[in-house]
Amino acid sequence: MQSLKQFARKLKTETYALYLASKDPRVPWYARVLAAGVVAYLFSPIDLIPDAIPILGYLDDLILVPLGIWIVLKMIPPQVMAECREQAEAANQQGTPKNWIAAAIILFLWIFLGLLTFHWIGSLLNS
Structure with a gap:
């Protein structure tokens, strides 16, 4: 159970870091747009494939979101992503940013x- 909580905390931090990267001017515009889209889709209650459809409904959550995150991470300069992760971690230590x-x-x-x-x-x- 503890490892699941750690994974959830890491996912929350990584998502917030992607959000921060989407606002960073050092990131190419196309990577910022894609990062904002991935973060928005992740938090959106609307899915590409509704979760009510057995098996297929969770494919977007299990395949599309991680694939989108992976692609965006390849587009963002590593030093910028490292800074965004540090900022996200600091924000998580202070509480959930609103x-x-x-x-x-x-x-x-x-x-x-x-x-x-x-x-x-x-x-x-x-x-």
């Missing part, structure tokens, strides 16, 4: 998508 602006944007996006869905369903029913 980004209220990102949370507000995600909340707004979900509300907007919900309203758009209701509008779409309403237009289908009225047709």
Whole structure:
């Protein structure tokens, strides 16, 4: 159980380090975009393949996310990634960093998508 907790802590630190790397100007723009996409997909409640589909539903979590992380790590300069890991580790020692602006944007996006869905369903029913 302890090794599972260590793995989860390391994954959390690595994910936050990727987030930090996605904001670092020393990282090529394409690597920053891909890193931001991988981190966003990792935290998104929407999956490419829904988890309700047996076996296939977990393939994106087990294959696509690690593959995306691996590709991004190959694109980021090692010294930048080392610095980002140190910053992420320091942030984890201080407590979980909170980004209220990102949370507000995600909340707004979900509300907007919900309203758009209701509008779409309403237009289908009225047709």
